[in-house]
């Protein structure tokens with residue numbers, strides 16, 4: 001016992017709140033449910049061994065204090081959560097690694113996200129934005145309606161990830177399916193059906209990447225996979241090829257599903273706040289802060305899980321070592337104690353760091369790429385499709401960590417005037 005804390009029981013989470021978050025209505029608008037959790041207390045219990053945390057300060061503490069770690073393979077295996085199956089192996093990557101291995105793997109993977117590497121990829125991103133928006137344009141002209149997610153929001157970030165990693169462009173549709181199907185791998189409350197699909201997709205995707213790595217090992221190119229293969233040896237420790245494949249499988253999903261959600265959310269946000277959209281279209285210099293505000297308001301990653309390595313307290317609640325804690329990023333980003341008028345999207349909000357990209361050593365590795373993608377995409381979307389609006393409800397997969405869209409029907413018929 002190295003922390004002298006008085007044990008205090010957390011109040012229970014509102015009844016069935018996780019189930020309700022996973023329901024169709026909860027997926028569509030989880031924010032009233034996060035407020036329901038907040039009103040029960042800053043730290044509430046979910047079952048006997050897990051806690052849900054909604055406050056900004058508390059979530060920041062959990063993400064940055066070094067006594068907190070991600071639930072790794074050892075923690076999961078002790079609770080019967082990881083099998084020896086391939087999907088568990090695929091997930092032995094950054095979000096499931098703790099120091100010192102985490103730091104080594106992170107250095108290995110940071111190459112494509114340096115400022116210089118990103119500036120090199122910017123022209124490619126710009127071209128891909130134009131191509132995908134041309135396709136949306138053609139589809140809307142032809143049919144009057146299009147699925148924004150299939151045509152643009154998922155297809156574009158997948159294409160960018162394929163370019164960065166050196167995955168063949170003719171395989172983009174296949175990679176998009178893998179990206180979507182593996183999204184449930186990181187879900188703490190995945191249904192058995194989702195797990196079956198995710199496991200199968202992870203196994204297939206891993207085999208696909210292994211074959212490409214073998215090919216690049218035989219005939220190296222200038223792509224990232226070839227570069228990583230020449231660095232298979234990292235420090236004194238060997239990075240086996242199947243682990244490299246696992247990192248690639250995770251990177252594609254982490255990069256594509258999150259950015260896809262950001263793009264589809266932007267369409268919904270611009271529709272809900274047409275005044276904000278018009279203001280942004282006229283103030284390109286405000287784009288960086290608008291991207292931060294969009295990701296604060298409705299973040300693609302809603303939740304991050306951690307366990308304390310020794311007993312501790314959060315907001316006065318005693319947390320035994322090894323307790324699974326859900327830091328609800330999406331709730332923290334709307335904590336009224338940190339963000340005044342938190343439910344309103346306001347591109348002119350004074351800048352204040354949100355937790356949309358996490359914090360601490362697991363801070364999103366791809367955040368600079370996500371910002372670059374958004375900075376290239378959003379102004380073009382506003383310029384070329386000023387009357388784009390949703391033309392039916394979005395569909396989403398159930399999930400607490402990721403806000404994954406399946407479809408978002410759009411058209412560009414003039415929309416009714418709203419008052420915001």
Ligand code: HEM
Nearest residue numbers: 094095254255258262300301304357358362364365366370
């Ligand atoms: C809007 C877009 C994005 C959002 C909102 C987002 C959000 C996040 C968050 C919240 C975390 C931390 C999770 C935790 O602490 O448990 C994270 C980690 C990560 N993200 Fe992102 N992400 C985005 C885009 C990307 C992109 C484009 C890539 C890569 C191409 C990427 C790769 C990663 C990786 C590898 C990690 C794990 C880092 C680590 O554990 O050290 N993300 N992301």
